[in-house]
Amino acid sequence: MSLQNSKFCVTCHKSNIPDLKLCSKCRVVRYCSRKCQKKDFILHKQICEAIDGELNWIQNLEETFKSLKIDPSSKPVNVWETHIGRFSELTDYRDWSGEDLLTPHDRFPRGYLGWRMTYSYLIWSLADRYESYEMTETYLSHLLETLRMDAADVNNVKYRLPLIFLLLGKR
Ligand SMILES: [Zn+2]
Numbered sequence: 180m181s182l183q184n185s186k187f188c189v190t191c192h193k194s195n196i197p198d199l200k201l202c203s204k205c206r207v208v209r210y211c212s213r214k215c216q217k218k219d220f221i222l223h224k225q226i227c228e229a230i231d232g233e234l235n236w237i238q239n240l241e242e243t244f245k246s247l248k249i250d251p252s253s254k255p256v257n258v259w260e261t262h263i264g265r266f267s268e269l270t271d272y273r274d275w276s277g278e279d280l281l282t283p284h285d286r287f288p289r290g291y292l293g294w295r296m297t298y299s300y301l302i303w304s305l306a307d308r309y310e311s312y313e314m315t316e317t318y319l320s321h322l323l324e325t326l327r328m329d330a331a332d333v334n335n336v337k338y339r340l341p342l343i344f345l346l347l348g349k350r
């Protein structure tokens with residue numbers, strides 16, 4: 180697979196034109212015109228909504244991590260300040276918040292790392308389909324961000340990096 184280096188419209192494949200706009204919902208694919216966007220709607224709709232939904236969920240979780248009770252007797256802490264790089268250590272699956280949640284572990288930082296991976300894979304599936312340098316770079320930035328939050332790398336991000344670096348011609 181060799182990647183398309185320039186930005187392009189995923190419908191008509193025109194590249195190097197000034198007006199290539201990102202889909203405002205997923206912010207991954209680009210179109211040259213409304214017409215091309217409409218033409219792609221049926222194909223794009225499902226993954227676009229999936230990406231948008233994951234992103235909303237991730238952002239919602241990120242908000243709750245600004246005051247997270249990491250054990251029942253502790254005061255809420257901002258884990259963005261206390262646990263960057265150590266997110267997977269926040270592994271307690273019990274729900275201390277008292278909220279009635281079906282799957283409380285999804286709300287904990289370890290679960291969050293998993294959601295981030297799901298989100299990344301959705302972007303990767305588009306990058307792979309369109310063989311796009313730009314989308315592959317976006318995928319890489321999410322992988323690196325996940326690694327930054329969790330140096331212990333419970334999601335095996337490091338295992339994915341060599342292929343992506345190779346595709347992007349980076350070291
Ligand atoms: Zn087009």
Ligand SMILES: [Zn+2]
Pocket residue numbers: 202203204205206207208223227228
């Ligand atoms: Zn979209």
